Each structure stands twice: as C-alpha cells, then as structure tokens.
Amino acid sequence: MVWETVIGIETHVQLSTKTKLFSRASTEFGKSPNTNVNLIDCGLPGVLPSVNKEAFYKAIRFGLAVGAKINQTSIFDRKNYFYADLPKGYQITQMDLPIVLGGTLDIETEEGIKTVNITRAHLEEDAGKSIHDQFDGYSAIDLNRAGTPLLEIVSEPEISSAKEAVAYMKAMHQLVTYLDVSDGNMSQGSLRCDANVSVRKVGDTELGTRTEIKNINSFRFVEKAINFEVKRQIKQLENGETVTQETRLYDSIKDETRPMRSKEFANDYRYFPEPDLVPVTVTEEQVNEIRSAMGEPPSVLRKTLADRWKIPANDAGVLVNQGPELVRYFEDLATRVGEGKVASNWMQQDVLRTLNERGGNITDFPVRPEAVADIIARVQKGDFDTSRGREIFASVVEKGASVAEVVAGMGIAAVDDGDLRALCEELIAENPKIVADVKGGKEQAAGGLIGKAKRKNPNVNPAKVRALAIELIQALP
Amino acid sequence: MSIQFKTIRELRDMLDTKAISCEELANDTHKLAEDLKELNCFVTMNKDASIEKSKIIDQAEKADSVLSGIPLAQKDLFCTEGLRTTCSSKILSNFIPPYTATAVMKLESAGSITIGKTNMDEFAMGSSNETSYFGNVHNPWKKGYVPGGSSGGSAAAVAAGIVPAATGTDTGGSIRQPAAHCGITGIKPTYGRVSRWGMIAFASSLDQAGPLARSAEDCAILLNEMSGHDSKDTTSLDIESTDLLHTINQPIKGLKIGIVKEFSLGDLDSEVQNRFEDSKKLYESLGAEFVEISLPNISASVPTYYSIAPAECSSNLSRFDGVRFGHRAENTDDLNDLYIKSRSEGFGDEVKRRILIGTYALSAGYYDAYYKKAQQVRRLIKNDFALAFESIDLIMTPTSPGTAFAFGSKGTQNPIELYLEDLFTISSNLAGLPAISIPHGKVNSMPAGLQLIGNFLREDQILNAAHIFQQNSSFHLDKPSMEEF
Numbered sequence: 001m002v003w004e005t006v007i008g009i010e011t012h013v014q015l016s017t018k019t020k021l022f023s024r025a026s027t028e029f030g031k032s033p034n035t036n037v038n039l040i041d042c043g044l045p046g047v048l049p050s051v052n053k054e055a056f057y058k059a060i061r062f063g064l065a066v067g068a069k070i071n072q073t074s075i076f077d078r079k080n081y082f083y084a085d086l087p088k089g090y091q092i093t094q095m096d097l098p099i100v101l102g103g104t105l106d107i108e109t110e111e112g113i114k115t116v117n118i119t120r121a122h123l124e125e126d127a128g129k130s131i132h133d134q135f136d137g138y139s140a141i142d143l144n145r146a147g148t149p150l151l152e153i154v155s156e157p158e159i160s161s162a163k164e165a166v167a168y169m170k171a172m173h174q175l176v177t178y179l180d181v182s183d184g185n186m187s188q189g190s191l192r193c194d195a196n197v198s199v200r201k202v203g204d205t206e207l208g209t210r211t212e213i214k215n216i217n218s219f220r221f222v223e224k225a226i227n228f229e230v231k232r233q234i235k236q237l238e239n240g241e242t243v244t245q246e247t248r249l250y251d252s253i254k255d256e257t258r259p260m261r262s263k264e265f266a267n268d269y270r271y272f273p274e275p276d277l278v279p280v281t282v283t284e285e286q287v288n289e290i291r292s293a294m295g296e297p298p299s300v301l302r303k304t305l306a307d308r309w310k311i312p313a314n315d316a317g318v319l320v321n322q323g324p325e326l327v328r329y330f331e332d333l334a335t336r337v338g339e340g341k342v343a344s345n346w347m348q349q350d351v352l353r354t355l356n357e358r359g360g361n362i363t364d365f366p367v368r369p370e371a372v373a374d375i376i377a378r379v380q381k382g383d384f385d386t387s388r389g390r391e392i393f394a395s396v397v398e399k400g401a402s403v404a405e406v407v408a409g410m411g412i413a414a415v416d417d418g419d420l421r422a423l424c425e426e427l428i429a430e431n432p433k434i435v436a437d438v439k440g441g442k443e444q445a446a447g448g449l450i451g452k453a454k455r456k457n458p459n460v461n462p463a464k465v466r467a468l469a470i471e472l473i474q475a476l477p
Numbered sequence: 478m479s480i481q482f483k484t485i486r487e488l489r490d491m492l493d494t495k496a497i498s499c500e501e502l503a504n505d506t507h508k509l510a511e512d513l514k515e516l517n518c519f520v521t522m523n524k525d526a527s528i529e530k531s532k533i534i535d536q537a538e539k540a541d542s543v544l545s546g547i548p549l550a551q552k553d554l555f556c557t558e559g560l561r562t563t564c565s566s567k568i569l570s571n572f573i574p575p576y577t578a579t580a581v582m583k584l585e586s587a588g589s590i591t592i593g594k595t596n597m598d599e600f601a602m603g604s605s606n607e608t609s610y611f612g613n614v615h616n617p618w619k620k621g622y623v624p625g626g627s628s629g630g631s632a633a634a635v636a637a638g639i640v641p642a643a644t645g646t647d648t649g650g651s652i653r654q655p656a657a658h659c660g661i662t663g664i665k666p667t668y669g670r671v672s673r674w675g676m677i678a679f680a681s682s683l684d685q686a687g688p689l690a691r692s693a694e695d696c697a698i699l700l701n702e703m704s705g706h707d708s709k710d711t712t713s714l715d716i717e718s719t720d721l722l723h724t725i726n727q728p729i730k731g732l733k734i735g736i737v738k739e740f741s742l743g744d745l746d747s748e749v750q751n752r753f754e755d756s757k758k759l760y761e762s763l764g765a766e767f768v769e770i771s772l773p774n775i776s777a778s779v780p781t782y783y784s785i786a787p788a789e790c791s792s793n794l795s796r797f798d799g800v801r802f803g804h805r806a807e808n809t810d811d812l813n814d815l816y817i818k819s820r821s822e823g824f825g826d827e828v829k830r831r832i833l834i835g836t837y838a839l840s841a842g843y844y845d846a847y848y849k850k851a852q853q854v855r856r857l858i859k860n861d862f863a864l865a866f867e868s869i870d871l872i873m874t875p876t877s878p879g880t881a882f883a884f885g886s887k888g889t890q891n892p893i894e895l896y897l898e899d900l901f902t903i904s905s906n907l908a909g910l911p912a913i914s915i916p917h918g919k920v921n922s923m924p925a926g927l928q929l930i931g932n933f934l935r936e937d938q939i940l941n942a943a944h945i946f947q948q949n950s951s952f953h954l955d956k957p958s959m960e961e962f
Contacts, residue, residue, distance in 0.1 A: 043796045045677040046556045048710050089795020270839035275681035278711050
C-alpha cells in the first residue's frame with residue numbers, strides 16, 4: 001500500500017514588541033518571575049485591555065510579505081478556559097475576523113520551490129507559566145509571559161512530508177526574522193508550532209483522520225515528531241485499526257508522540273466577541289505606509305538583488321537571509337564598487353565571516369561600506385593584491401583605524417618604478433633556471449619570481465613584478 | 478445646622494459662607510452614617526482618610542470646584558486604592574485594590590470626599606439589593622422594604638440624606654430602579670460617556686457608571702466630572718466634553734416626547750398609571766408634545782438582556798478563581814478542587830445562577846440559538862430606537878412597573894418575577910442610550926419613578942427635561958420621615 005502524508009501547520013510567532021499585546025508591561029525575556037506584570041496582566045478586577053499598535057503593525061507587515069489580504073476591521077474574541085496561569089480565565093484572541101487572511105509562503109524542497117497556501121494569521125495573547133517542580137507541595141505561577149503578543153499563522157493542509165514541514169518552518173523563521181516581526185529565538189519559545197498530521201492512500205481525495213501534535217519548538221523535533229506520527233498512523237491503518245482524532249505531545253527523550261490527557265484539551269472554549277475592545281480598524285493609508293516602509297518581501301528581494309547586481313542566486317539568498325540592514329550595507333558597497341560580484345565576494349568572505357565571529361549587528365559593524373570600497377579600489381588600482389587587502393580589512397576591524405592609517409602603519413607604499421626595476425634585475429640574476437624557462441616560452445614560470453619578490457619587499461605589486469620581469473627576460477640577449 | 482438631606486448646591490453654600498467647615502461636614506456625615514447604621518447602606522467606611530482630606534481642603538483659600546469638600550459615597554464595585562472593594566461578595570470580602578477607578582478618581586480630583594463604599598447586589602446582579610453578602614439594605618421610606626438594586630446602598634444613602642450624591646452603575650436599570658424606589662434622581666449615561674476602568678465588570682457591553690442625587694441639577698454636576706474619554710478604556714467615547722449644567726433650564730416648549738405603544742401601561746397598577754398621566758399633564762402644561770411611537774422589538778428586551786448579560790458575566794467572573802486575589806478555599810486537593818471550592822464558597826446563589834445561564838448560552842451548539850440570536854435582536858432594538866428618535870426628542874416611561882416591596886416578597890420562588898422589575902429600563906442599556914429616573918409622586922405611600930430616555934449622547938436633553946420638571950414640581954423635595962431608624 002502506498003500512503004501519502006498531509007500536514008497543516010499552526011505556527012505561533014512571538015512578536016518582538018517592547019510591550020505586551022494589551023498592557024504596557026515589558027516583554028523582556030528572562031526577568032525574575034512576576035516582574036514584567038502590571039494590573040492588566042494579572043487580571044485584577046476592573047481592569048481593561050488596550051491594544052498595542054506595534055503588534056498590529058508587525059502582523060500587517062507579515063501579512064503584506066506573504067501577499068495576504070489585510071482585514072481593515074478585525075475583532076478580538078474571548079476563548080474561555082480555566083487554568084492557573086491564565087489570569088482572566090479567558091484568552092483574548094481572534095476568531096471570525098483575523099487581521100491577516102490568505103497569502104502564500106515559498107519553501108525549498110528537493111524538487112524545487114513549492115508554494116504553500118496560508119489560511120489566516122491572527123493576533124492573540126500568550127498565557128503565563130506554571131512551575132510545578134520548584135516548591136514542595138505547591139505549583140508556582142510566573143505571569144511574565146502572560147499577555148505577550150503572538151501571531152498564530154495557520155497553513156492549509158498542503159505539506160506532504162516531515163522534510164517539507166521543516167522547510168516550511170525554516171522559511172517561516174527566515175521571513176519573520178527578516179521582517180523583524182519576531183526575534184525567532186526558538187529556545188526562548190519565540191517560534192513554535194502545532195502540526196496537524198494525517199495519512200491517506202495515494203489517490204484518495206478525502207483527508208484521513210488527523211492528530212494534532214502540540215507545541216514543537218525546534219526544526220529537528222518537527223521532523224522527528226512528524227516522522228514518528230506518520231509511521232504510527234500507517235501502522236495502525238495497515239493493522240485495520242482507525243486513527244483517533246486527538247491532541248498529542250512529542251516526547252523528545254523517548255522520540256515518540258503520545259496523547260494528552262483528555263482533561264487537558266476537552267474544552268468547550270465558549271468563544272464570543274471581546275466586549276472590552278472596540279473593533280480595530282486599519283485604513284488603506286496605514287497599510288500603504290507599512291507597505292512602503294517594509295520594502296520588498298525577501299522572496300522578491302532575492303531575485304531583485306541577483307538581477308540588479310548580477311550575482312548568483314545563492315549569494316543573493318545568503319545576503320537577504322541576514323536581514324534588511326545587511327542588504328542595505330551590501331547595496332551601498334556594491335554602488336561604490338560598481339561591480340556586484342566583487343562586492344558580494346567581499347561581503348561573504350570578509351564582512352559576514354567577521355560579523356559572525358564578532359557577533360552583533362551589521363549597523364554597529366566598525367568597518368563601514370566606504371572603507372571596504374576604499375580597500376577594493378586600492379586592490380583594483382594595483383596598490384596591493386587581494387590577500388594583502390584582506391589583511392588590511394582584518395586590521396581595520398581589529399584596530400578600529402581608517403584604511404589609510406592601516407596602510408601607512410603597515411609601511412605599504414607604492415614601490416617606485418626604479419626600485420622595482422632594480423629588484424627585478426636582482427631576481428633575474430639570482431634565478432637563471434626561471435629565466436631560461438621563460439626565455440624558452442614558459443611564461444608562467446615567471447610566477448616563481450613573485451613570491452621571491454614579496455620576500456624582498458612586501459609592498460611590491462605581484463602583477464607589476466610579473467610583467468616587468470617577463471619584459472626584462474625577453475629583452476635579454 | 479443639620480447637613481441631612483442637603484443638596485450639593487446647599488452644602489456648597491454652607492461651605493463657601495463658612496457656615497460649616499469641610500472637616501465638620503465630613504465628621505457630621507460619618508456621624509449621620511453611624512446613627513443610621515441600621516439602614517445597612519455602607520459596606521466599608523473611609524473615615525480616617527476622608528477626614529484627613531477634609532482638613533487639607535479646609536486649609537485651601539477658596540474652593541476651586543463645586544465638588545470641593547462635598548462628601549460622596551461610592552458603590553462598592555468601583556476600585557478604590559487602599560480601600561476595600563467587595564462588590565458585596567464573599568469572594569472579594571478581603572480585596573483591597575492597588576488602584577482607583579477613573580470615574581472615582583475624577584470625582585476625587587475635583588475635591589469631593591469619599592465617605593465610604595455602598596452596599597449593592599452581589600456583583601450588581603439583582604434588583605432589590607437582597608443578593609448582597611453583607612445583608613439587605615432598608616428602604617429609608619419603609620423599614621423592611623427593599624431600596625431596589627443593584628445600586629441599593631447608594632440610593633438609600635442619598636434618600637436618607639447621609640450624602641448629597643453617590644455613584645452607581647447601571648447594567649439593566651441598577652441606577653434608575655433604586656433611584657425610583659428611594660424617591661431620588663439617578664441617570665445612566667450613554668454607553669461610553671464614563672470610563673469603565675476600575676469598575677468591576679458585570680456585563681461589559683451594558684455596564685455604565687452614573688450618579689444618584691437629590692436633583693437633576695446635582696446629577697449634572699457629578700456627571701460633568703465623571704465624563705470623558707479614557708485611554709485605558711477603548712469603549713469610552715472620544716468626544717468633546719460639554720457642560721451639562723450649562724444646558725439645563727432651557728424652555729421645553731415644543732419638546733417631542735414619545736410614549737411607547739408596546740409598553741402596555743394599562744396592565745399596570747392603576748396608581749402607577751395615574752402618576753404617569755399626571756406627569757404627562759405637567760409636561761403638556763409646560764409646552765411639550767406627546768407622540769405615540771412604536772418600538773416593535775421591545776418586547777424581546779428582557780430575554781435578550783438575560784442572554785447577553787449572563788454570557789458576559791460568566792466570562793468576566795472567571796478571574797475570581799482564588800489564585801491571585803480574593804477568597805481561596807482551604808484544604809483543596811488540586812487546581813480543579815481549588816476552583817470549585819473557592820467559587821462555590823465565594824459566590825452567592827444569584828451570581829451562580831447567572832454564571833450557569835451564561836455558560837450555557839455560550840456553549841457549543843447553543844451559541845447561535847442564544848448569544849448570537851440575542852445580539853441580532855439587540856441590533857434590531859437599537860434600530861427601533863434610532864428610527865423613533867428621528868421624530869421625537871425623548872421617550873417617557875415609568876421607571877419600574879411597581880414600587881419598593883417587602884424583603885423576600887419577590888423572586889424567591891421564581892427569579893423571573895424579579896427580572897421583570899427591569900422591564901422599562903433594560904432596553905436603554907441594550908441600545909446604549911442615556912436615561913434618567915426622577916421621582917414623580919407616591920404609589921401607596923412609596924416613591925414612584927418617571928423615566929426619560931434620550932437619544933445617543935443627549936444627556937443634555939433628558940437632564941434639562943428632568944430639571945424643568947423639578948422646577949415645576951416638588952416630588953424630589955419629599956423626604957422620608959426616618960422615624961423607624
């Protein structure tokens with residue numbers, strides 16, 4: 001029997017806003033328990049929520065990047081359930097009128113680019129945390145996370161394997177970090193997903209019964225959890241059993257999924273429109289403002305960059321994945337250099353490598369595009385070769401000095417033509433074998449003189465040495 | 478000179494002429510409250526802080542606000558920083574809020590002095606003040622009779638002349654009905670005129686705060702201060718504030734008043750009908766015109782209200798779970814047990830009844846038939862009013878089908894009997910419209926109320942019509958003898 005897998009993914013993205021979705025409390029991660037909490041977050045009697053506009057703008061930016069419809073009026077709803085870390089006894093979320101409707105996300109599969117349709121994305125608040133293992137006989141509640149804004153992005157059931165699911169999550173991660181919608185920090189729970197998994201016989205049009213694997217927080221676990229679940233479902237069906245529609249949890253230690261206790265999910269959430277919040281409206285102008293401020297979405301930008309600067313798609317991909325600030329840095333450099341490929345090489349080999357080693361943000365990087373362009377220009381002029389240029393780059397980073405200062409400090413100065421001639425003549429006299437080879441027609445043998453020349457004077461230009469040496473040898477009787 | 482039964486205007490004069498100091502006024506008010514303790518209209522007194530504040534105000538050269546030094550009582554569902562706020566419920570019987578409700582804050586910033594927190598129906602659910610954890614409130618006009626509800630303590634405190642005015646909240650009639658039963662004036666403003674920040678929610682889309690006082694003019698003084706946009710409440714309206722005192726005392730010649738055909742007044746007690754006819758004649762004599770209007774969907778307002786209000790309450794009251802504040806049961810096995818015991822012990826019967834009704838109305842399979850349907854009907858009722866107000870200025874009805882009744886005489890067997898108390902008041906909450914109740918005589922020696930419903934944000938019109946009525950009658954000047962207390 002040949003089976004096919006159908007997967008739909010709900011991604012929970014924690015928006016990187018300074019304050020919470022409905023209060024002014026900070027969202028900073030890692031603070032002492034219950035310090036990022038105000039009256040609203042702990043659900044005191046009489047308090048009311050107010051919407052954080054920044055969260056809305058980020059949600060809209062995401063929607064525009066995936067080509068979705070932005071609902072100009074979106075409303076909040078209450079999802080009612082009791083839990084100790086849910087202070088109000090309900091979560092404020094969006095049901096019927098989410099902010100983002102539709103859209104697509106391109107993912108990279110072994111067969112090429114695949115477009116996955118997005119059903120919707122809505123804003124909601126996160127719950128707090130229950131801590132069960134720190135106080136003997138008590139559970140503790142930390143409300144720091146309560147009210148943190150989440151964007152829940154729901155895909156259509158169009159993902160056909162665990163690998164594709166990982167590709168989807170990676171593309172999502174890239175997109176939300178590129179857009180600065182989220183910090184994408186998976187270990188801190190900023191990006192996590194629920195996977196709806198079902199299998200069916202190839203050729204069937206009806207979907208099989210699905211199970212939902214909750215709260216997966218790494219790419220590796222997405223793959224492992226889905227693979228386990230697909231095998232489990234197929235085995236069950238092949239044994240003539242049925243799949244039960246249920247919610248399951250992935251245990252990464254045992255590498256298996258198992259059903260949640262029915263008490264944990266058998267809820268009637270009694271959704272109804274949140275009467276404490278008026279519907280939120282966004283005007284056409286506001287959406288346009290966000291659109292023009294965000295520039296091209298990454299999928300389009302990759303192609304634009306590759307075309308505009310005549311660089312390989314792979315180069316463009318690497319640059320875009322680092323975010324808009326780095327793309328701006330690159331374009332500044334490429335404009336100064338005038339050659340995209342040369343600028344891209346320096347970006348990949350020097351700027352990015354150093355940035356990764358040092359950590360931090362490209363906007364704080366000590367070597368600005370004009371300095372890199374200066375080094376490249378000197379290389380192109382023949383002041384020194386590329387490897388020397390790279391030493392200079394490293395030195396500029398290290399010393400925080402200007403290119404001119406570093407060049408002067410290293411004693412690099414253009415070698416006088418007379419001195420160069422004297423040096424070449426000296427080399428010709430000392431290397432009769434090479435001279436004979438060149439004279440005999442093997443011009444490449446002149447390369448052997450370059451290293452020797454550099455040892456005598458590190459500032460000589462290898463190309464000039466080569467040309468002058470050949471000229472002098474040919475002129476020999 | 479006694480301060481009992483004085484209006485804000487009268488107390489202002491006494492203070493300005495130094496006939497009394499703020500401190501004396503505060504002390505006298507507390508003495509009066511103490512002497513009339515049997516009424517049970519206060520849950521918590523704010524004695525030390527209020528006298529402290531009165532001393533500070535006495536030191537000021539001149540009062541900068543009409544409310545400076547004026548004692549007020551606050552319904553015990555407004556959060557008051559450092560002062561216990563119970564909603565007359567066991568579950569909040571130990572709750573001391575760390576912040577103050579915007580409406581109270583505004584009144585206090587204008588110099589008024591919070592004397593204490595008034596008794597009410599538990600979480601504002603009730604029409605007789607009999608659901609309070611802190612016991613019944615007596616109607617100042619007759620011992621053993623209800624003051625109405627849910628703002629029963631506020632209405633009784635004003636009617637007994639302890640304070641000139643008090644705050645209340647009105648979700649289905651909770652300012653107007655007790656004002657009517659106690660023979661005073663009370664206004665429920667347009668939904669969104671007064672911030673709900675710090676008002677412990679019963680039904681968010683219906684709740685609105687307002688004043689109860691001895692006259693329409695005093696209501697205008699309080700409402701002027703309480704009104705205004707609050708960035709902490711997104712449902713509060715962002716409108717320019719108008720001086721409601723400035724717009725009262727305008728002639729009402731040509732004012733068009735609607736009488737609702739569907740409210741079959743002929744079924745009411747004949748004395749209630751007689752008072753209504755008398756008031757109509759008074760308005761006619763002042764130049765107003767009466768028009769019969771139709772609100773075709775109005776008969777659905779009580780069932781609509783009793784689907785929406787409990788649904789919202791069932792969700793709003795979920796936060797009272799014993800985890801972070803309020804009553805927590807002892808000796809519980811696990812989280813579920815903690816919830817069940819804390820809430821079973823903490824809430825009274827009427828609150829539990831409404832949580833159950835509301836949970837049912839929102840549950841899967843019933844949502845469409847109850848909550849959603851009710852919201853659709855609510856829209857129709859709103860539209861009925863909008864259409865009617867195209868040809869009239871305001872609507873006149875009795876505030877309540879009857880007058881105050883004896884403790885335990887209504888609704889003990891069938892709660893719906895008590896729900897019908899709100900027959901005339903509920904629809905203005907559903908439509909978000911302002912409405913005022915003014916005293917207009919007695920029915921079987923108990924006060925009866927006349928309700929004027931205004932168009933959206935036209936508090937000016939109903940306050941003016943009420944004020945003109947009071948300028949041409951003396952019902953609002955009647956005082957209970959208080960001999961029984």
